[in-house]
Amino acid sequence: MNNNPTEAERALADLFEARKAGFAGTPLDAARESAFSRFAANGLPHRRVEAYKYTDLRARLRELPGAAGAPDAAKLAAVLADNPPLVEGAARIVIANGRYVPEHSSTMANVTVASLLDPAADTTRVGKLVAESDDPLTLANVGLFEGGVVINVTGEAGAPLEIVHVSLDDGLVMGRTAVIVAPEARVSVVERAIGTAGTVANDLTELTVGARAKASWIRIEAGVGDKTVQLGTLHTEIDEEGALEHLTVSTGAGLSRNQIFASIVGDEADAHFRAATVAIGKRHVDNTMVVRHDALNSRSSEVLRSAVGHGGTAIVQGRIIVDPGAQKTDARMMSNALFLDDSGEVVNKPELEIFADDVQCGHGATSGDIDEEMVFYLRARGIPQATARRLLVEAFLVEALDRVEDEALREGLADSLRAALDLEGAL
Amino acid sequence: MLAIENLHASVEDGEGTREILKGLDLEIWPGEVHAIMGPNGAGKSTLGNIIAGKDGYEVTEGSVKFLEEDLLEMEPEERAAAGIFLAFQYPVEVPGVATMTFLKTALNAQREARGEKALSTPEFMKAVKGAADKLGVKQEMLRRPINVGFSGGEKKRNEIMQMALLEPKLCVLDETDSGLDIDALRIVSEGVNSLRSPERSFLVITHYQRLLDYIEPDFVHVLAGGKIVRSGGPELAKELEARGYAEFLEAA
Ligand SMILES: Nc1ncnc2c1ncn2[C@@H]1O[C@H](COP(=O)(O)OP(=O)(O)OP(=O)(O)O)[C@@H](O)[C@H]1O
Ligand SMILES: [Mg+2]
Numbered sequence: 313m314n315n316n317p318t319e320a321e322r323a324l325a326d327l328f329e330a331r332k333a334g335f336a337g338t339p340l341d342a343a344r345e346s347a348f349s350r351f352a353a354n355g356l357p358h359r360r361v362e363a364y365k366y367t368d369l370r371a372r373l374r375e376l377p378g379a380a381g382a383p384d385a386a387k388l389a390a391v392l393a394d395n396p397p398l399v400e401g402a403a404r405i406v407i408a409n410g411r412y413v414p415e416h417s418s419t420m421a422n423v424t425v426a427s428l429l430d431p432a433a434d435t436t437r438v439g440k441l442v443a444e445s446d447d448p449l450t451l452a453n454v455g456l457f458e459g460g461v462v463i464n465v466t467g468e469a470g471a472p473l474e475i476v477h478v479s480l481d482d483g484l485v486m487g488r489t490a491v492i493v494a495p496e497a498r499v500s501v502v503e504r505a506i507g508t509a510g511t512v513a514n515d516l517t518e519l520t521v522g523a524r525a526k527a528s529w530i531r532i533e534a535g536v537g538d539k540t541v542q543l544g545t546l547h548t549e550i551d552e553e554g555a556l557e558h559l560t561v562s563t564g565a566g567l568s569r570n571q572i573f574a575s576i577v578g579d580e581a582d583a584h585f586r587a588a589t590v591a592i593g594k595r596h597v598d599n600t601m602v603v604r605h606d607a608l609n610s611r612s613s614e615v616l617r618s619a620v621g622h623g624g625t626a627i628v629q630g631r632i633i634v635d636p637g638a639q640k641t642d643a644r645m646m647s648n649a650l651f652l653d654d655s656g657e658v659v660n661k662p663e664l665e666i667f668a669d670d671v672q673c674g675h676g677a678t679s680g681d682i683d684e685e686m687v688f689y690l691r692a693r694g695i696p697q698a699t700a701r702r703l704l705v706e707a708f709l710v711e712a713l714d715r716v717e718d719e720a721l722r723e724g725l726a727d728s729l730r731a732a733l734d735l736e737g738a739l
Numbered sequence: 740m741l742a743i744e745n746l747h748a749s750v751e752d753g754e755g756t757r758e759i760l761k762g763l764d765l766e767i768w769p770g771e772v773h774a775i776m777g778p779n780g781a782g783k784s785t786l787g788n789i790i791a792g793k794d795g796y797e798v799t800e801g802s803v804k805f806l807e808e809d810l811l812e813m814e815p816e817e818r819a820a821a822g823i824f825l826a827f828q829y830p831v832e833v834p835g836v837a838t839m840t841f842l843k844t845a846l847n848a849q850r851e852a853r854g855e856k857a858l859s860t861p862e863f864m865k866a867v868k869g870a871a872d873k874l875g876v877k878q879e880m881l882r883r884p885i886n887v888g889f890s891g892g893e894k895k896r897n898e899i900m901q902m903a904l905l906e907p908k909l910c911v912l913d914e915t916d917s918g919l920d921i922d923a924l925r926i927v928s929e930g931v932n933s934l935r936s937p938e939r940s941f942l943v944i945t946h947y948q949r950l951l952d953y954i955e956p957d958f959v960h961v962l963a964g965g966k967i968v969r970s971g972g973p974e975l976a977k978e979l980e981a982r983g984y985a986e987f988l989e990a991a
Contacts, residue, residue: 684794689831689885690841692791693901694819694849703844707835707884 314355320376321355327379327484328352328455338431343439348455350446357448366627366659367569367598369448373541377512379458380483383408385415387480391506392416395476398502398532398724402474407487409480410458421470422497428460428488438462438490441518441547441575449545449571453486453516460488465525469499472718477503482510489515495522495551501529502721505544507565509537515544521554523578528557530716531570534728538566538594545571552578552607557715560587561725562597563732569598579608587616588712588725590732591624591656598627605643605671606635614645617712619705619733621652631663634671641671649679650708652701706730740806740940741767741790741909747800748789759785761965762801767909770937774951774976775944777962778984783944784828786962787913790942791825792818805909819845820852822908826898826915828944833885838897841885842867842904849905870903874930875923891918899930910934911942916950928953948980963987 314321328348335341356373357364388408397404405425406416412427419425426433442450463473479485485507493499507513521527533542542565550556560570574583583603591597603612618626628647649658662675682704690700709729716722748760759782767773777783789796790803792815803810810818833841846866847857858866871881874896886894895915902910912931916924931941931954943954951959951973959975960967961984968987969975 683831685831686833688793688815689827689833690836690845691815692793692819692825692827693841693845693905694816694852695841695845696816696848697814699844699848700816703836703841704833707833711835 314353317355318370318374320373321352323376324452324456325352331456331458336429336431338429338435340428340435340439343443344455347451351448351451351455354448363447363600363629366629366661367567367596372567373512377483377510380409380479380481380485382411383413383478383480388413388416388478391478391480392476395504395506397474398504399472399474399718399721401471402502403471404474404476405461405463406476406478407460407489408478409483410460410485410487412459412461422465422467423469423473423499424464424466425461428457428462428490433462435462437492437520438518441520441549442516445547445573447545447571447573449514449543449569450516450547453488453514453545457486457488457516460490462490463492465491465493465497465499467494467497469497473499473501475501475503477505477507477513477515479507479511479513482508483512485511485513487513487515488517490518492520493522493525493527496524497522498526501527503529503531505531505533505542507536507540507542509539512541513543517544517546519546519548519556521548521550521556523552523554525551526555530559530561530721530725532561532725532728533565533568533570534563536564540565541567543569545573547573548583549575549577550581550583553580554578555582556584558583558585559713559716560585560599561728562587562599563590563728564595565597566594567596569600572601572603574602574612575604576607576610576612579610581607581610583610583612584715585612585614586712586715588709588729589616589618589626590709590729591618591620591626592652592732593622593624596625596627598629600627600629602631602633603643604633604635605638605641607638609640610638611642612644615712616647617709618647618649618658619652619709620649620656620658623655625657625659627659627661628677629661630675631665632673632675634666634668634673636667638668639670641668641673643671643673645675647677648708649677650705651679651681652705702733705733740769741765741942742804743801745801746789746798746803748785748796748798750785750796756797758799759796759965760789763962763966765960765967767940767942769940770935771958772935772941772943772954772956774956774959775942775962776946776959776976776979778988781962782965783962784913787825787828787911787942787944790818790911791815791823816848817852819905819907820849823911824902824905824907824909825911826895826902826913828913828917830886830894830898832887832889834887836885838881838883838885839867842881842901845901846905866904870900873903873933874900875926876900892920892923895919896923896927899927903930903934906934908938909940909942911944913944914946915943916945916947924950925953948976951976961987
């Protein structure tokens with residue numbers, strides 16, 4: 313037991329007692345209790361916990377806001393109207409203050425959506441991917457989530473999905489989502505985190521990509537200020553010949569940690585992860601990825617682009633694990649960081665754990681300043697210095713979007729990166 | 740147009756300060772084509788870079804005037820807008836910035852600096868197409884990031900295409916002929932010649948007479964030891980081709 317809990321940890325323990333009193337008797341309840349007690353045993357992770365060495369949550373989250381209550385309908389409608397879908401024709405699934413809001417969510421062909429709190433919902437596959445996890449953010453969410461959805465994709469999804477996490481009240485929010493993509497099915501998802509300045513969010517997603525299924529997933533957190541905390545964890549499993557294309561875009565939360573735990577469990581599967589990060593001013597963005605290969609002939613790649621300046625910090629932790637027998641694995645990771653001035657910080661921590669002999673694995677990291685030869689080339693053609701630097705930084709970041717097929721979406725994402733570069737007149 | 744007087748310039752390298760230009764004089768009037776030849780390391784690119792405004796060179800003495808303005812006081816982008824264009828000896832690759840975006844940003848930035856109206860997209864497209872067709876630059880190349888994956892010759896063509904689009908007053912060509920195949924040399928030279936006019940001047944840096952067969956200079960200068968050591972007409976280039984730089988190196 314963690315015998316010297318912080319104020320935040322005590323608040324979380326109280327919150328769990330309150331949640332427990334309201335458990336509605338769903339099949340998920342048992343797992344919640346055990347997860348929370350495992351979380352509480354160690355409390356919030358701190359810098360002596362290896363995976364959190366650079367993002368000390370105990371120190372950064374000494375106090376937490378109160379848990380958000382049920383969302384106000386008028387406020388929610390206004391926020392949704394202000395933030396139209398990024399992809400035209402997308403079908404929305406809205407999770408406000410951690411709770412599924414069916415009134416604002418739409419239905420589409422080959423997709424079923426059910427509330428995790430509905431005792432009638434089929435949740436047999438929910439929790440499978442996190443059952444073994446000892447990650448504290450995962451355990452906290454499983455114990456404390458206030459609501460969420462299980463989404464079954466049974467064929468080609470009738471429309472792109474947009475899962476919108478809205479936080480309305482500067483509260484603590486823990487929405488939970490499970491998406492099961494059946495064999496041969498196809499879906500593309502945009503996951504957006506829209507929060508108020510004082511939001512502390514800890515989302516959890518489980519994504520199962522079945523055999524020969526294809527999923528694309530884009531997570532965008534356009535945090536609103538340096539007090540906003542966006543923690544998001546994805547656990548995913550990809551089966552035989554399945555494919556996952558994932559992208560994380562982080563631009564503005566004061567504290568952001570995006571975790572991905574991916575397991576390739578079927579032969580010939582693909583999983584590709586991209587991340588574009590802007591960390592300017594009082595912003596700390598942590599991308600932590602663990603990719604495990606436990607199958608033959610599978611491929612994974614991670615490309616992370618980070619632009620930091622004005623004291624901002626980007627943390628990139630990437631671990632590739634190749635299990636014994638996972639022959640012909642091709643796994644690559646590359647982290648590139650660009651310093652906008654000399655006050656930013658970037659930490660790269662790559663780890664390879666390879667237990668098979670016939671594999672191709674590699675990682676690389678670069679960090680550097682804006683290339684002055686390139687700046688001069690642009691200036692020599694009449695482009696003012698600030699514009700030239702700007703073009704180069706944008707170009708550097710936008711390369712992380714190169715696997716986004718929808719052109720309008722790619723432009724929209726590029727726009728949010730551009731807007732983030734405007735913070736504090738960074739360039 | 741351009742008046743350089745007693746120009747001294749040095750660079751900092753690992754060991755300390757090294758003077759590269761040691762009292763260079765050069766005067767170019769509107770409509771003139773000047774060629775500069777000289778041995779490797781003589782300071783030819785240094786001169787081009789100083790005209791364009793590149794960092795890293797310290798001018799310790801002398802002056803450079805462009806259209807009566809003190810060029811050394813101007814930022815590189817101000818020089819470009821005023822009409823200076825340097826076709827680089829080694830054009831850099833700029834990943835991620837589409838050539839089209841770059842050209843449009845450059846052209847409209849220059850126009851804005853001169854108080855002219857920005858070109859509309861159709862006007863711009865027409866201007867680019869004109870310049871690209873003239874230099875045999877394919878549309879497909881314009882869609883790629885600047886110079887990325889271009890062959891050496893394609894990069895040089897791309898430089899002259901930019902020059903045709905931006906219509907500068909003083910064009911400095913730094914070894915534009917190197918890396919060009921025989922046909923490309925002709926196409927690029929024709930591109931340059933079509934830009935010749937009574938108002939536009941050229942400073943052509945080259946090692947080879949062959950380029951000067953296409954782009955006939957009014958004056959040829961030998962740059963050696965950081966100075967212009969000899970000037971003459973087109974016949975000087977032929978003489979150099981036959982005799983080399985030995986006599987100038989001794990003198991310098
Ligand atoms: N930024 C710099 N730092 C250090 N040395 C430099 C720099 N720029 C030029 N030099 C040196 O100055 C000298 C002149 O170089 P420059 O490139 O001007 O020669 P060049 O006449 O153009 O030669 P080439 O015919 O080979 O192109 C060379 O010895 C070069 O190494
Ligand atoms: Mg040179």
